[in-house]
Amino acid sequence: MRWSFKIARIAGIDVRIHATFFLLLGFVAYFAGHRAGASWGLNAVLIWLLVFLCVLLHELGHALAAKAYGIPTVDITLYPIGGVARMERMPEKPVQELVVAIAGPLVNVVIIIVLGAVLFATGGLDLNAIVTDPNLLQILFWTNIVMVVFNLIPAFPLDGGRVLRALLATRMEYAQATRVAAGIGQGLALALGIFAAFTGQILLILIAIFIYMAAESEAAVVQMRSVTAGLPVSSAMVTRFDTLDHRSTLNQAIDVLLGTSQHEFPVLDDNGGFAGLLTKHDLLVALRNNGADTPVTDVMVKGLPTVLPQTSLDRALDFVRQAGVAALPVLDNTGRLVGLFTPENVTELLMVRTALGKKKRGVA
Numbered sequence: 001m002r003w004s005f006k007i008a009r010i011a012g013i014d015v016r017i018h019a020t021f022f023l024l025l026g027f028v029a030y031f032a033g034h035r036a037g038a039s040w041g042l043n044a045v046l047i048w049l050l051v052f053l054c055v056l057l058h059e060l061g062h063a064l065a066a067k068a069y070g071i072p073t074v075d076i077t078l079y080p081i082g083g084v085a086r087m088e089r090m091p092e093k094p095v096q097e098l099v100v101a102i103a104g105p106l107v108n109v110v111i112i113i114v115l116g117a118v119l120f121a122t123g124g125l126d127l128n129a130i131v132t133d134p135n136l137l138q139i140l141f142w143t144n145i146v147m148v149v150f151n152l153i154p155a156f157p158l159d160g161g162r163v164l165r166a167l168l169a170t171r172m173e174y175a176q177a178t179r180v181a182a183g184i185g186q187g188l189a190l191a192l193g194i195f196a197a198f199t200g201q202i203l204l205i206l207i208a209i210f211i212y213m214a215a216e217s218e219a220a221v222v223q224m225r226s227v228t229a230g231l232p233v234s235s236a237m238v239t240r241f242d243t244l245d246h247r248s249t250l251n252q253a254i255d256v257l258l259g260t261s262q263h264e265f266p267v268l269d270d271n272g273g274f275a276g277l278l279t280k281h282d283l284l285v286a287l288r289n290n291g292a293d294t295p296v297t298d299v300m301v302k303g304l305p306t307v308l309p310q311t312s313l314d315r316a317l318d319f320v321r322q323a324g325v326a327a328l329p330v331l332d333n334t335g336r337l338v339g340l341f342t343p344e345n346v347t348e349l350l351m352v353r354t355a356l357g358k359k360k361r362g363v364a
């Protein structure tokens with residue numbers, strides 16, 4: 001998230017713009033300006049900004065629908081290829097997922113109807129005018145139509161993929177519905193990739209690869225959730241780990257690091273309370289830049305969310321993802337550090353349970 005800037009706050013949701021977005025805007029201005037003069041460069045930038053206003057409204061559609069089901073949206077980020085609304089969790093009921101997924105394209109449909117009405121009233125829907133010399137409204141009208149059609153392709157992470165999963169989930173288990181939807185998405189991505197390769201469209205090849213990988217990771221996340229459902233953090237947390245004293249230096253931390261395969265080290269204060277987390281990566285970077293005598297408290301990550309042993313694995317996985325670290329401290333009711341929660345251990349738990357499940361079936 002370091003490469004994005006907050007530009008607004010709408011309905012309690014931070015709206016952010018990714019730095020690469022400006023890069024693209026610069027390219028658009030440069031090429032349009034270079035080819036057709038400065039006023040065209042300005043026009044192109046204006047069109048691009050209005051298109052992204054539509055993308056933002058689309059994402060707000062998702063976010064507000066989710067809010068109606070009590071699911072907060074962390075933020076909306078605009079990337080050069082589109083927007084992403086990061087929700088705190090995914091709606092679990094198929095009907096809710098369907099409504100949240102469809103709410104985005106529905107916003108575009110409303111825009112299409114409004115623009116279409118204006119164009120119709122002014123005679124702007126005339127096809128000749130659109131092809132020979134399109135004006136701003138006509139360009140926006142068609143862009144929104146393309147957005148709806150593209151988003152409804154039934155492949156993750158596009159909205160159509162979620163609609164398909166939600167529809168399948170009304171007839172089968174959620175994890176299975178995801179596998180089927182992901183399989184269909186990957187099949188479509190493969191077909192798109194082959195078509196793009198034959199017609200030499202690089203951008204389309206990249207989109208196909210992106211869709212293929214997104215389907216893979218969506219299926220993996222849901223597979224993980226189907227096994228972890230209802231389990232507490234205590235069933236997967238690490239209970240044997242090394243800690244660092246808050247007076248330690250990086251030099252002392254290195255000694256501990258070399259004696260273990262652990263990658264994250266909780267730093268404890270004088271009362272044995274959790275003060276922060278020192279990661280192997282931060283430790284090595286700081287060692288190079290700041291030297292071995294730097295106190296670990298200067299380098300550790302502070303203000304991390306903490307979880308209780310009885311917190312559900314699903315929620316803890318959400319926290320870890322939002323915090324953007326590889327481990328979270330597990331504190332008991334008295335605030336004592338009793339474990340480290342890492343997604344890696346959830347994966348191990350998953351493998352153990354899968355192995356046990358197979359054995360059980362084999363015996364029976």
Ligand SMILES: [Zn+2]
Nearest residue numbers: 104105151159
């Ligand atoms: Zn969408």
